[in-house]
Amino acid sequence: MLNKFFSLLYKLLIKCHRAQSLKNAIQQGMKVGQKTKFVGTQVFGSEPYLISIGSNCLLTDNIAFNTHDGGIQVPLISEGSDLPTIYSRYSLVGRVELGDNVFVGTRTIFLPNTKVGSNVVIAAGSVVKGDIPSNIVIGGVPAREICTIEDYYEKHINNLLIINNTNLSLDSKKKLVIEHLLK
Template identity: 35%
Template sequence: MIKHMVLRALNFFLKKVMSREKYARRLGVTIGANCNIATLEFGSEPYLITIGNRVQVTNNVKFITHTGGWVFRSRNPKFDAFGKILIHDNVYIGNNSIILPGVEIGQNVIVGAGSVVTKSIPQNSVVGGNPARIITSVDELETRMRRYDLSTKLLSPQEKRRYLLQLSDEQFIRK
């Protein structure tokens, strides 16, 4: 009991002081190069999660690697079922998305914020919703978004603020 409490306290402390990527690696998540990890939610079997190169996992994304085995344990007390999660290269996963067991996300995919990914996603897709469905291709989205490209990525935060605040409303995305 004391050992369990000490481990929980250590884990809580490490969540606060380590980078999110380093914390995920410590849990057993396999992470490629040039990733940006902003979540701490890797479920109870983080070692079943593989993340490729150039992947951005934003705030509050949850990875779930187990099923609802609890329901079956009245008949089979040892019941447990799991699914690995594989994220290929060059993927963006939007805030508050949930990735379920057994899902494979192909290369060059955008997962919209708040999506619940229940099935594998083919490469070059943009998906969103609950359950997540293909909305368009990455190439089609890029073509549509070009008119909104403001090329601010290399500006300092102050320069970016000044620039954005002086633009007309027509230069921003509107829904």
């Protein structure tokens, strides 16, 4: 009974933390379009005002938006500077921009100076940097084009799991998923 209570309390605290993190990023200037959905936890970094996310995007769990690169400190130190003097004083910064209708898979990392077009699927675990055109699927480290959005649709349209009732119990959903996989 006590374990169940603490488990519920933990889930509630995580949910509150996620909501507060998103709220803080928006208050600090992050732009988010209409009907965009955040699932799980995202890290918006220390300059969320350099992040813009379009409309109808779906951002899944453990996504990191990096708008600065402190790695420049390594060559500065090798040239004679010391870390306490340069830490937090020297950095490379850049925007991260997502177009409309972008799906971002779990554990994706965005690096500074990244612009993603519209109608893009980003595979889980990708590291995204630079200009990404519209209407493609990307993935990998570094992220590269896998296929067009049209090819992705054609490949998967006949294998969709369709859930007409979004209020299914866990057992009912489990049964539906397993039946779908056995087809």
